[in-house]
Amino acid sequence: TQLLEQSPQFLSIQEGENLTVYCNSSSVFSSLQWYRQEPGEGPVLLVTVVTGGEVKKLKRLTFQFGDARKDSSLHITAAQPGDTGLYLCAGANNAGNMLTFGGGTRLMVKP
Amino acid sequence: GAVVSQHPSRVICKSGTSVKIECRSLDFQATTMFWYRQFPKQSLMLMATSNEGSKATYEQGVEKDKFLINHASLTLSTLTVTSAHPEDSSFYICSARPSEAGGDEQYFGPGTRLTVT
Numbered sequence: 001t002q003l004l005e006q007s008p009q010f011l012s013i014q015e016g017e018n019l020t021v022y023c024n025s026s027s028v029f030s031s032l033q034w035y036r037q038e039p040g041e042g043p044v045l046l047v048t049v050v051t052g053g054e055v056k057k058l059k060r061l062t063f064q065f066g067d068a069r070k071d072s073s074l075h076i077t078a079a080q081p082g083d084t085g086l087y088l089c090a091g092a093n094n095a096g097n098m099l100t101f102g103g104g105t106r107l108m109v110k111p
Numbered sequence: 112g113a114v115v116s117q118h119p120s121r122v123i124c125k126s127g128t129s130v131k132i133e134c135r136s137l138d139f140q141a142t143t144m145f146w147y148r149q150f151p152k153q154s155l156m157l158m159a160t161s162n163e164g165s166k167a168t169y170e171q172g173v174e175k176d177k178f179l180i181n182h183a184s185l186t187l188s189t190l191t192v193t194s195a196h197p198e199d200s201s202f203y204i205c206s207a208r209p210s211e212a213g214g215d216e217q218y219f220g221p222g223t224r225l226t227v228t
Binding site (some may be wrong): 006029030032033035040043044045048080088092097098099100101103104105106 | 115116143152153154155156157162187192204206208215216217218219220222223224
């Protein structure tokens, strides 16, 4: 069974601060996805990283996949209240047909 | 593109009754769909993998006779919670993996809030 440890579980920061969320595993994933979920809604895909060492940017969000494809990070620069939500990482198995989700990071950005 | 719908969005039922939840991929075909369960303030837990035209694959601890899954077409999977109990109350979310996509992405529905009284 592949496990994905996500940290921190909760994060409350002021608008304008930076933050980083981590996902770590002892398993290798073929790819890793980051999702954002609002209360009462389904997760929305933010990005997929596939290659070890890959870095992708989405406006103020920077995603990195570890060289060994076992870990990933999400960095948010100058957080805004609109960034508030549950952030989930999910690793795909080698067959690419199943996702293992991390425990989630609940982010609150205060104005 | 890659829109997944779920119906109903909310349902309240009495103990002992059955509830069917539909998951549809609106603009793509999905050979494989997934059903997840999410408790308040927790992450998603995979319940089962739904394969078009064949039996679903259930995760350990998930009763296949209680959570019936049917994937009769490339755009529709249904989850039926049979003989529902209050402990089945949860947020159920489906996802679909495009059949023609080369990547591992799954696209999620908006979820169904089930309350069993």
